[in-house]
Amino acid sequence: MELFHDVNIDWLGKKWYFLGFSLIFSVAGLLSILFWHGLPLDVDFRGGTVVRVKFAAQPDADRIRSAIDKAGLRDARIQQPYGPAANNEVLITLSRSATSEAAIDQGRAAVVATLAQNYTGGAQNQGKLDLDTVGRSALTSWLQQDDPEHLGNTTDAETRYQAQTNAVLHFRDDEHSGIIDSVDSLRGAVDPAVLTAFEQNAWLSGFSVRSVEIVGAQVGKVLQHQAELATLYSLAGMLVYLWFRFELIYGVAAVVACFHDTIITVGAFSLSNQEISLTVIAAILTLIGYSMNDTIVVFDRIRENLRLSRRESLSVVVNRSINQTLSRTVLTSGLTFLTVLSLFLFGGEVLRGFSFALVVGILIGTYSSIAVAAPMLVAYQDWRASRGRAATLPAAKKARV
Amino acid sequence: MKTNIKTRLIGIIAVLVIFIFGIFGIPQGFSGAAVRQSLLNRIHLGLDLKGGMHLILQVRVEEAINAETDTDVAGIQSDLQQNGVSGAMVTKPDPNRPDFIQIAGVPADRTNDVRSLLESRYSSRFDVAPGVGNTWTLTMKPTVETEAKQRALDQAIEVITSRTNTLGVSEPIIEPYQLGSYQILVELPGVDDLGRVKDVIQSTARLEAHEVTGGPWPDKQTAMQSVGGYLPPDSELLQSVPGAASESSTGEWYELKKIPIWGGTDIRDAQPGHNPNTNEPEVDFYLTSAAGDKFAQWTGANIGKDMAIVLDNRVQEVAVIKGQIRDQGNIAGGGITDQRVKDLSMLLRTGALPASIDFSQETTVGPSLGADSIHQGVVASIVGMLTVMAFMLFYYRGAGINADLALFLNLVILLGFMGFTGATLTLPGIAGVILTIGMGVDSNVLIFERIREELRAGKSPAASVDQGFAHAWTTIVDTHVTTIVSAAILFIFGTGPVKGFAVTLTFGLLANLFTAVFVSRVIFDANLSRKLHGEPISI
Numbered sequence: 001m002e003l004f005h006d007v008n009i010d011w012l013g014k015k016w017y018f019l020g021f022s023l024i025f026s027v028a029g030l031l032s033i034l035f036w037h038g039l040p041l042d043v044d045f046r047g048g049t050v051v052r053v054k055f056a057a058q059p060d061a062d063r064i065r066s067a068i069d070k071a072g073l074r075d076a077r078i079q080q081p082y083g084p085a086a087n088n089e090v091l092i093t094l095s096r097s098a099t100s101e102a103a104i105d106q107g108r109a110a111v112v113a114t115l116a117q118n119y120t121g122g123a124q125n126q127g128k129l130d131l132d133t134v135g136r137s138a139l140t141s142w143l144q145q146d147d148p149e150h151l152g153n154t155t156d157a158e159t160r161y162q163a164q165t166n167a168v169l170h171f172r173d174d175e176h177s178g179i180i181d182s183v184d185s186l187r188g189a190v191d192p193a194v195l196t197a198f199e200q201n202a203w204l205s206g207f208s209v210r211s212v213e214i215v216g217a218q219v220g221k222v223l224q225h226q227a228e229l230a231t232l233y234s235l236a237g238m239l240v241y242l243w244f245r246f247e248l249i250y251g252v253a254a255v256v257a258c259f260h261d262t263i264i265t266v267g268a269f270s271l272s273n274q275e276i277s278l279t280v281i282a283a284i285l286t287l288i289g290y291s292m293n294d295t296i297v298v299f300d301r302i303r304e305n306l307r308l309s310r311r312e313s314l315s316v317v318v319n320r321s322i323n324q325t326l327s328r329t330v331l332t333s334g335l336t337f338l339t340v341l342s343l344f345l346f347g348g349e350v351l352r353g354f355s356f357a358l359v360v361g362i363l364i365g366t367y368s369s370i371a372v373a374a375p376m377l378v379a380y381q382d383w384r385a386s387r388g389r390a391a392t393l394p395a396a397k398k399a400r401v
Numbered sequence: 402m403k404t405n406i407k408t409r410l411i412g413i414i415a416v417l418v419i420f421i422f423g424i425f426g427i428p429q430g431f432s433g434a435a436v437r438q439s440l441l442n443r444i445h446l447g448l449d450l451k452g453g454m455h456l457i458l459q460v461r462v463e464e465a466i467n468a469e470t471d472t473d474v475a476g477i478q479s480d481l482q483q484n485g486v487s488g489a490m491v492t493k494p495d496p497n498r499p500d501f502i503q504i505a506g507v508p509a510d511r512t513n514d515v516r517s518l519l520e521s522r523y524s525s526r527f528d529v530a531p532g533v534g535n536t537w538t539l540t541m542k543p544t545v546e547t548e549a550k551q552r553a554l555d556q557a558i559e560v561i562t563s564r565t566n567t568l569g570v571s572e573p574i575i576e577p578y579q580l581g582s583y584q585i586l587v588e589l590p591g592v593d594d595l596g597r598v599k600d601v602i603q604s605t606a607r608l609e610a611h612e613v614t615g616g617p618w619p620d621k622q623t624a625m626q627s628v629g630g631y632l633p634p635d636s637e638l639l640q641s642v643p644g645a646a647s648e649s650s651t652g653e654w655y656e657l658k659k660i661p662i663w664g665g666t667d668i669r670d671a672q673p674g675h676n677p678n679t680n681e682p683e684v685d686f687y688l689t690s691a692a693g694d695k696f697a698q699w700t701g702a703n704i705g706k707d708m709a710i711v712l713d714n715r716v717q718e719v720a721v722i723k724g725q726i727r728d729q730g731n732i733a734g735g736g737i738t739d740q741r742v743k744d745l746s747m748l749l750r751t752g753a754l755p756a757s758i759d760f761s762q763e764t765t766v767g768p769s770l771g772a773d774s775i776h777q778g779v780v781a782s783i784v785g786m787l788t789v790m791a792f793m794l795f796y797y798r799g800a801g802i803n804a805d806l807a808l809f810l811n812l813v814i815l816l817g818f819m820g821f822t823g824a825t826l827t828l829p830g831i832a833g834v835i836l837t838i839g840m841g842v843d844s845n846v847l848i849f850e851r852i853r854e855e856l857r858a859g860k861s862p863a864a865s866v867d868q869g870f871a872h873a874w875t876t877i878v879d880t881h882v883t884t885i886v887s888a889a890i891l892f893i894f895g896t897g898p899v900k901g902f903a904v905t906l907t908f909g910l911l912a913n914l915f916t917a918v919f920v921s922r923v924i925f926d927a928n929l930s931r932k933l934h935g936e937p938i939s940i
Contacts, residue, residue, distance in 0.1 A: 002853070052770070054769075135593040135594045136593055136594070137594050137597075138594065172769065173452075173767070173768040173769040173772055174768070174769075175772075176769075177772075177773050178767060178768075178769025178770070208767065208769060209767060210766075210767045210769060210770040211764070211766045211767055211770050212763065212764070212765040213763070213765075214760070214762065214763040214764070215761075215762050216760075216761035216762060218459075218581075218761060219457060219761045219762045222581060223580075226580065226894050227894070229894065230890050230893075230894040230895075233890050233894075234886070234890045237886045237887075237890065238883055238886065241882060241886060245879060278895070278896070278899055279898065279902070281899075282829060282891055282895060282899045282902050282903075285887045285888075285890060285891050286836065286887055286888070286891075286902075286906065288887055289883045289884035289885075289887030289888070290840070292880075292883040292884075293840075293843065293880040293884065296876065296879045296883065297847070297876055297880065300875065300876045300879065304872075325850075328846055328850040331796070331846045331850070332842065332843040332846045332847070335789050335792060335793075335839055335842050335843070335846070336836070336839030336840055336843070338785065338788045338792070338839070339785035339786075339789060339835050339836065339838050339839035340835070340836070340839065342781050342784040342835070343781045343785065343832055343835050345781070345784075346777055346780045346781040347777055347781040347831075347835075348773060348774055348777030348778070348781075350770070351774075351777075351778075351828060351829070351832055354829060355832070358836070
């Protein structure tokens with residue numbers, strides 16, 4: 001089957017619509033960065049502490065907030081990440097001022113201690129083992145001490161209880177996302193004697209710290225600088241490559257298009273108030289490469305057509321080239337978009353920012369190679385003509401086809 | 402033509418087999434668990450998937466400089482004394498400039514002696530300059546300073562490596578962190594006991610013996626008053642742990658000689674033990690033979706004086722020297738626990754850190770989040786791949802099978818690459834795999850669209866396939882180069898997870914050049930060779 005057969009669209013004739021469209025989106029993004037949400041930076045760049053906690057039930061944000069406030073961590077931010085509601089996760093963010101450079105770890109410790117205090121489930125759990133938060137070494141030594149199977153202090157006991165520990169952690173972490181519903185659900189996973197010991201002397205606090213990220217201000221600044229450099233080097237690298245393969249003006253047009261994509265993607269993050277993390281920067285750099293792909297395919301065709309028909313005007317050639325490659329452009333972008341969409345929908349919370357950048361960027365990148373890069377070539381030629389110079393766009397260095 | 406296709410097909414199958422071996426190795430069995438295990442043996446998972454700690458440590462290298470110049474200050478003092486120059490004050494006037502030593506109060510008639518002494522013994526490491534009023538300044542040479550800092554960093558890495566080894570972490574990474582200055586990157590997969598790990602890494606564990614010159618005083622103010630408000634430059638005031646001097650002592654202050662009798666590098670061994678009388682836990686330590694000789698000489702000459710054992714700038718024990726001590730001592734008291742005794746002996750065995758360490762970044766991923774991430778990543782990959790494959794079949798029919806085969810081989814080669822090179826698969830790396838699927842199919846679409854164009858222009862199927870591949874080739878190279886340039890920059894600038902993304906994307910696109918162009922072509926040729934001349938192909 002075919003989607004586009006003999007399309008004949010006058011793309012260049014619509015350049016004012018395109019210009020308007022691009023301007024609206026870039027300006028909206030820029031305005032949001034300047035006057036509304038600013039540039040929301042992730043803890044990677046901003047510095048500070050983020051503790052990701054998962055609860056057994058839908059967490060009560062107000063309760064967590066008041067507990068954290070009471071602990072003296074005043075400017076903590078409590079976010080519930082969007083996504084499937086069953087996820088029951090909360091991100092507790094402390095800004096850099098709450099965690100001084102020297103005591104960088106205290107914020108995390110305070111958050112965990114506060115949660116532990118507020119999720120005790122009453123006095124009957126005093127001194128008991130919390131199966132939701134216990135770590136590997138602690139659980140093994142607890143089992144050895146409790147010794148439910150009466151094995152004594154032998155190496156055999158050690159290996160046996162290590163195996164039981166592994167079974168519990170496998171059940172909790174690999175199969176149940178870090179939270180055990182009830183002690184009884186461990187039946188079958190561990191030995192009956194161990195289960196009985198758990199029933200008597202263990203309880204479930206119903207929360208588990210899924211990840212902690214702490215970044216010092218200094219590191220954040222270095223990373224920010226690196227990210228800016230990487231983006232600039234990437235754009236410069238593209239410019240040089242296109243200059244070498246085509247002509248300088250092709251490179252400039254492609255880089256302007258990529259820059260346009262970058263601005264709009266970053267603007268989308270500001271508009272939707274999502275945080276830009278290191279992986280988002282990785283996504284943006286990938287987009288620069290990807291958007292360049294589309295542009296190159298169109299440019300390749302323009303170059304080929306210019307060599308075939310030197311009589312036609314440039315805008316006719318450019319229009320025809322876009323139309324000839326339209327099927328390919330839409331198909332491949334569509335397919336990449338589908339894979340990225342699957343990442344956005346199924347890839348999980350951790351990659352949400354990354355896949356959001358790709359979803360937005362691939363749409364914009366495809367649009368810009370048709371609506372920004374190619375018209376720029378024509379505009380450049382018109383500008384040269386208006387100054388009375390040779391009006392032919394260089395058909396590029398001899399292509400090695 | 403036919404034999405040519407056969408050899409190329411055999412080549413492709415060989416590649417397939419080799420890279421499947423790269424992914425799985427030779428599995429122990431064919432049950433689900435065995436295959437899964439052999440897969441995990443070959444493909445290394447990053448911290449964000451496996452769970453674990455990622456730390457960036459800042460080594461306070463200026464402390465190492467400080468310790469070095471402290472020794473120099475003492476050295477200059479004793480050199481001056483030996484040469485009969487009295488009344489000279491050797492100090493480090495600026496606490497923010499550990500590399501800067503000042504000598505004041507040199508008698509005017511001895512200037513030449515001091516000059517020749519400084520020039521003969523210290524000018525190789527310091528820039529020696531005379532100042533006004535018979536003063537001299539010594540500034541550590543930048544090259545010497547950099548060397549000393551680098552040495553401190555190397556030592557710190559060595560010490561942290563041996564300490565983490567005792568924690569039983571498999572495959573830890575401890576290396577200089579290139580983005581910062583004098584920083585160390587530490588990656589500990591599978592670690593979930595945060596607090597203990599940080600204690601073990603961060604403890605300086607600098608054990609020293611000092612001569613006690615004053616004290617005890619109940620607090621710092623009293624101590625300062627007692628020494629007349631002025632602390633001699635070669636002395637320091639330190640607080641003790643409770644129970645340092647006797648059962649009843651509660652953390653008094655002492656005046657100690659700054660230069661230790663022996664220090665952190667002089668410990669040969671340390672073991673957890675118990676006091677034979679009280680059965681309290683204690684750490685028994687032993688000095689190296691050279692330090693032992695020095696110590697025996699010193700204690701023999703100083704019987705009756707007080708001596709302090711200092712750990713990380715806290716006095717642990719104060720005792721009167723009753724006789725010559727050679728190479729043995731212990732640390733006890735202060736409510737020390739069995740676990741602490743175990744950790745402390747390990748720390749002393751592995752050696753002291755040359756300077757203290759700050760945490761400038763810490764990322765901990767719990768094992769449950771890692772497991773969820775793997776699950777979600779795999780689901781997203783499979784959904785993405787099936788969608789693309791289904792679309793290709795639907796849109797290009799016969800040629801769609803061709804593209805899907807190429808895509809599958811692309812994935813096998815990518816994962817095989819990861820297995821062979823030992824590259825790490827991270828969560829963004831999985832995203833890189835998904836993107837490779839999306840971008841990889843781009844090459845197929847380019848070629849197929851071109852073939853359709855040529856067919857429309859009336860060429861024969863064979864000629865169209867030929868032309869399609871020829872024309873699309875340059876474009877494919879161009880598009881791959883741009884993406885790989887982006888990935889290369891990411892690899893250079895990125896850390897951990899992001900690097901993993903750059904790796905899979907690059908490997909994936911390189912493999913794509915082979916599968917989309919070479920493999921796809923062979924399949925077309927094999928298909929064409931079975932058809933009559935001019936019979937249409939399904940595309």
